Amino acid sequence: MLPVITNGSKLSFQTTIFRPPGEGPFPLLLMNHGKDRGNPAKQARDRFLALSREFVKLGYAVAVPMRKGFAASGGTYRDFGCNMTDNSRQQADDVESALKALVQQPWVDKDRIIVAGQSYGGLATIAFGARNFPGVRGLLNFAGGLRVDGGSCDWMSSLITAFSRYGAQTTLPSLWFYGENDSYFAHPLAETLHQAYQAAGGSSQLIAYEKFKNDAHGMVGSRDGVRIWMPETERFLKRVGMPTEPVVQIADTPRPPATNFALVDNVAAVPALSDKGRAGYRDYLSKSAPRAFALSSSGAWSWAEEGDDPSDRALSSCQRNSSTACKLYSIDQDVVWDAQTTRLIPPMSAK
Numbered sequence: 001m002l003p004v005i006t007n008g009s010k011l012s013f014q015t016t017i018f019r020p021p022g023e024g025p026f027p028l029l030l031m032n033h034g035k036d037r038g039n040p041a042k043q044a045r046d047r048f049l050a051l052s053r054e055f056v057k058l059g060y061a062v063a064v065p066m067r068k069g070f071a072a073s074g075g076t077y078r079d080f081g082c083n084m085t086d087n088s089r090q091q092a093d094d095v096e097s098a099l100k101a102l103v104q105q106p107w108v109d110k111d112r113i114i115v116a117g118q119s120y121g122g123l124a125t126i127a128f129g130a131r132n133f134p135g136v137r138g139l140l141n142f143a144g145g146l147r148v149d150g151g152s153c154d155w156m157s158s159l160i161t162a163f164s165r166y167g168a169q170t171t172l173p174s175l176w177f178y179g180e181n182d183s184y185f186a187h188p189l190a191e192t193l194h195q196a197y198q199a200a201g202g203s204s205q206l207i208a209y210e211k212f213k214n215d216a217h218g219m220v221g222s223r224d225g226v227r228i229w230m231p232e233t234e235r236f237l238k239r240v241g242m243p244t245e246p247v248v249q250i251a252d253t254p255r256p257p258a259t260n261f262a263l264v265d266n267v268a269a270v271p272a273l274s275d276k277g278r279a280g281y282r283d284y285l286s287k288s289a290p291r292a293f294a295l296s297s298s299g300a301w302s303w304a305e306e307g308d309d310p311s312d313r314a315l316s317s318c319q320r321n322s323s324t325a326c327k328l329y330s331i332d333q334d335v336v337w338d339a340q341t342t343r344l345i346p347p348m349s350a351k
Contacts, residue, residue, distance in 0.1 A: 001072075002065060006097035011074035013098055014045055015065040018052045020248045024107035026061040027114070027243055030099055032091075033066065034119030035146070040070045040077040048118075049309055050223045054230055058237075059247040060114075063102055067094035067124070082153035084123070084162040087146055091124035096131055103135065112242060116140035118220050119184065126197075127162070130169035137240040139174035140233065141204075142220040145185045145193070156189060163193045167202025174204040175236040177229055179216020207232050213288045213306075221307045223290060255311065258334035270295070270329060271339075277301045289332040296322040 001012035020026060033046035045066050052062040069077030080086035095115065103110045113136045117125035122144020129139045148155040178190035185193075187208050194206040209228050212219045219225035234244045262269035270281050272295055284293045284303040291305040294314040300322030304313035311328055318326035329337045 002063075002098060002101050004094075004097040004101045006068060006075070006094055009075065011068065013065040013067065013074070013094070013101075014070075014072040015063055015098070016045060016047045017064075018056050018062040019107060020056055020059050020061065024061065025109040026059060026107055027112035028102065028108050029055045029060045029062045030095070030102065030113065030115045031062060031064045032095055032115070032117030032121030032124050033064065033070070034117075034121050035070075043071050045071040048221060050226055051116075051220055051229075053250055054226055057246050057248050057250055058243050059245075060243070061107060063098070065094075065098040067091060067098075082148055082155055082158050084146055084155065084158040085165060088123045088127035088162055088166075091120065092127035092131065095124050095128040096133065099133060099136075110135045112137065114138050114140060114237070114240075114242060116142065117144060118142040119144065119217065120146050123159075123162070126166050126170075126174065129172045129174060130166045132171055136172060137242055138236060139170075139172055140236075141174055141176040142229070143178055143182055143185055143217050144176070145189075147184050159189075160192060160196045163202075164196040164200045167197035167200035167204075170202055172203070173236075173240060174202070175232060176204055176206045177209065177219065177232075178206065179209050179212045179219055181211040181214075182216040184217050205232075205236070218306055255331055256328055256336035256338070259336060259338055261335050261337045261339055264330055264333055264335050271337075272297055272299050273301060274299055284330070291330075291332060292328055293330040294318040294326045295329050296324045296326040298322050298324045300324075300326060302326075 002015040004011055004013050031048050031051065036043045046064055048064055055062050066073040068075035078090055102108055115125050115128060115136055122141040123146050125139050125141055126144055145159055176194060178185055178187060180187055190208060194204060197204055219228060237244050265285055267278050267281055277299060280301055281293060287305040290310050292311040292314040293303040295301040296318060300318050302314050302317035304310035311331060315326050
């Protein structure tokens with residue numbers, strides 16, 4: 001819980017921090033999250049494991065603060081409707097507050113900072129760039145923006161206006177990533193935002209990459225997205241005088257080995273599931289890797305795909321609904337279930 005002062009109020013922001021070995025000071029990456037549908041206070045904290053892992057390998061400390069009213073952070077989230085400038089300024093206030101608190105830490109190199117963000121966090125990053133905060137050398141924008149569905153709000157025009165204003169106010173270079181099949185901000189809009197930003201005086205490079213899985217909007221949250229953003233990001237980091245050489249070895253997270261229990265697409269072989277659970281497993285089989293399916297002897301189950309550690313998320317979700325221990329049944333294309341060490345009750349029928 002990071003103590004901050006934002007808009008004159010003392011609050012705590014729930015913040016995930018990754019650090020290399022040693023005392024530092026380390027160059028810092030501050031990564032800003034997006035906004036899920038629904039109540040921000042019920043949004044899970046973000047960790048951006050794939051991105052964080054790559055930056056820690058390069059010797060960076062990574063901080064992922066949840067802004068005001070999100071997850072377990074203090075304060076109340078404010079929504080300014082179709083006014084994208086006010087929306088993003090409010091979020092930039094929180095980014096600045098978090099960074100002011102972080103640079104007080106002895107392990108942070110105050111002169112070597114990169115600020116990044118995804119979706120609403122990308123828009124917040126671009127808005128924050130207009131503050132020209134000391135020590136910040138560049139901005140990374142992953143599918144940045146904010147969309148308003150329904151009603152008469154012309155959110156696209158409002159978003160273009162906001163990007164234009166920030167382009168006129170910042171001296172920081174930025175690198176932008178938008179995918180062809182982004183369900184929020186596809187290439188035509190991304191190119192318009194980029195043109196407006198540059199025409200106003202902003203310094204930016206747009207990487208308009210091809211389709212990424214089912215939706216490019218979450219590319220940076222996927223381990224498979226590293227191949228898209230990392231090469232261009234390394235070149236950008238070099239241009240702004242930031243480290244790019246690996247200094248930390250990080251082993252891949254161990255995973256259970258594949259077993260001979262069943263083929264992954266054999267729905268009937270999955271033990272202990274009700275009819276509803278088998279329907280859930282069929283749904284799981286249609287998902288992209290990385291993915292994981294977990295179940296318990298009492299019939300509880302859950303699956304997760306993409307994002308931060310789907311195995312951990314599937315197990316955690318399953319365990320919330322189970323009186324017995326949940327275990328992984330499948331990871332990606334493999335069945336990892338060990339029937340020899342797992343006692344099961346008979347499969348349950350739907351009621």
